[in-house]
Amino acid sequence: MTAKIIDGKAFAEALRIRIANHVDRLKSQHGITPGLAVVIVGTDPASQVYVSSKAKQTAEVGMNSFKHELPADVLEAELLSLIAALNADPAVHGILVQMPVPKHIDPNKVIETIDPAKDVDCFTPANVGKVQIGLPGPVSCTPLGCLMLLRDELGSLEGKNAVIIGRSNLVGKPMMQLLLRDNCTVTVAHSRTQNLPEVVRAADIVIAAVGRPQMIKGDWIKPGAVVIDVGINRVDAPERGEGKTRLVGDVDFAAAAENAAAITPVPGGVGPMTIACLLANTITTASLINGLVPPSDLTA
Numbered sequence: 001m002t003a004k005i006i007d008g009k010a011f012a013e014a015l016r017i018r019i020a021n022h023v024d025r026l027k028s029q030h031g032i033t034p035g036l037a038v039v040i041v042g043t044d045p046a047s048q049v050y051v052s053s054k055a056k057q058t059a060e061v062g063m064n065s066f067k068h069e070l071p072a073d074v075l076e077a078e079l080l081s082l083i084a085a086l087n088a089d090p091a092v093h094g095i096l097v098q099m100p101v102p103k104h105i106d107p108n109k110v111i112e113t114i115d116p117a118k119d120v121d122c123f124t125p126a127n128v129g130k131v132q133i134g135l136p137g138p139v140s141c142t143p144l145g146c147l148m149l150l151r152d153e154l155g156s157l158e159g160k161n162a163v164i165i166g167r168s169n170l171v172g173k174p175m176m177q178l179l180l181r182d183n184c185t186v187t188v189a190h191s192r193t194q195n196l197p198e199v200v201r202a203a204d205i206v207i208a209a210v211g212r213p214q215m216i217k218g219d220w221i222k223p224g225a226v227v228i229d230v231g232i233n234r235v236d237a238p239e240r241g242e243g244k245t246r247l248v249g250d251v252d253f254a255a256a257a258e259n260a261a262a263i264t265p266v267p268g269g270v271g272p273m274t275i276a277c278l279l280a281n282t283i284t285t286a287s288l289i290n291g292l293v294p295p296s297d298l299t300a
Contacts, residue, residue, distance in 0.1 A: 003227070003260040006149055012272035015148070015298075016061055019279050022295050023062040026286065034286035035064035036094040036120065036279070037086045041079060041105065042072035047098050054096070057275055063282060064091060076105045080113050087115040093286035094120035096278065117289055120281040122174065131177050131300075136288060138281040139300045140174040145273025146207060146228045147178045147300055153226055153262050154205075158183040163200050165189050165216060165250070166209035171230055175207055178300050196220075206260075208250035218255020227256055227263040230270050 026032040036058045040051045051067065058065035068082060079101070086092050095118045097110050111119075116126035122140040130137040139147075150157060162184040166172040172188060179186045189199050191210055200206055200220040206227045208216050213233035221227060231250030240246065249266035257263050264270055280298035287294040 003257040004153075004262040005257075006153060006226075006228075006262050006264045006269060008145070008149060008264055008269040009272045011149060011152065012145075012276040015273070015276045016057065016279065018295075018297060019276070019283060020061040022283050022298065026283070026292075027062070030290065030292065032286055032290055033062075033064050033091075034093050034282050035066060035089075035091045036096065036282045037066035037068065037089075037092045038096045038098065039068045039070065039079070039082065039086075040098040041070045041074055041101050051098055054275055054278065058279060058282075061279055063279065066092060072102050074105075076109065079105060080109065083110065083113045087113075087118060092118060093289055094118055094278075094282035096121055118285055120278055120285055122281070123169075128169075128174070131174055134181060136284075136294060136299075138284050139178065139277075140170065141274045141277040141281060142171050142230060142270060143175040143178055144277040144280070144300055145270055146171075146175060146230065147182070148277070149228060149264065149270070149273065150205060150226065151182075156182075157205070160184045160204040161187075161202055162205040162207065163187045163189055163203035164207045164209065165193075165196070165200070166207075166211065166230070168209065171207075171209040175209070179205070181300065191215075206251075210250050212250055213248050214250070214252040216251040216256065218252050218258055221256045221259040223259050224261045225259070227251055227260045228270060229253070229264050229266055232266060232271065 055065045055067050086095050095114050111123045116124045119127050120138050122138045162179045164172050164175050167190045176186050176188050197220045201222050209230035213235050229249035229251045233248050234245045237244045237246040247267050284294040
């Protein structure tokens with residue numbers, strides 16, 4: 001068996017087309033232009049590239065894009081004041097503060113200052129709670145992207161055995177809630193789980209989000225399982241030349257593809273979905289802020 005490669009890049013492109021159509025509808029029917037504000041503190045190169053990509057894609061789907069760049073030594077109070085101003089700005093429907101922030105700034109204070117109605121990353125305690133009990137609102141971007149890929153591949157997820165390797169607040173925990181809502185039987189495993197290979201071998205769905213390069217081996221994968229690899233790890237690649245690196249996931253891709261029915265590659269799998277789902281969440285928050293029902297094809 002050789003697995004089908006799940007093309008997250010193509011799926012994200014189609015998703016952005018749907019998002020652009022929803023933006024057009026909000027503009028023409030309701031006079032609303034969704035607006036996303038991104039705040040970045042400091043000059044981390046990877047964060048700069050990521051934020052620029054977010055701003056570009058926001059504009060491409062017809063939304064308003066607001067980018068705020070602050071120096072690395074900005075006072076915590078100044079950052080919180082900016083967030084408060086964005087909370088009060090009616091043109092802004094989504095607020096994202098690029099993490100990590102410098103060490104002198106408390107990330108929890110930053111998150112708690114964001115208005116939950118505009119929290120498109122789904123980091124605030126209020127929105128985490130809404131996901132848990134199934135109330136309308138934004139869902140963490142990466143788990144939402146994983147869920148969309150799974151539904152596209154499998155249709156109904158009801159009754160499937162799903163194993164999530166990783167228990168982070170960013171991926172593992174919200175992913176668990178989303179899969180439970182789709183009536184999966186869910187196990188959350190991690191690096192200290194006993195007999196982890198056996199646990200993974202029981203899964204119809206494997207979601208790897210542990211942050212360790214190629215930790216999940218090919219013979220851990222049940223024949224016919226669907227594998228979603230959230231990991232993005234940079235490893236040495238001497239075959240490409242001195243000092244060169246390459247990106248790999250948390251799954252040993254080549255070996256896992258021999259057993260899996262379908263698998264996401266790294267790069268080109270989950271990664272492109274994250275920004276697309278950020279835009280989807282902005283449609284969701286813009287709709288809810290204005291008393292409208294969010295589009296069902298963009299939500300969990």
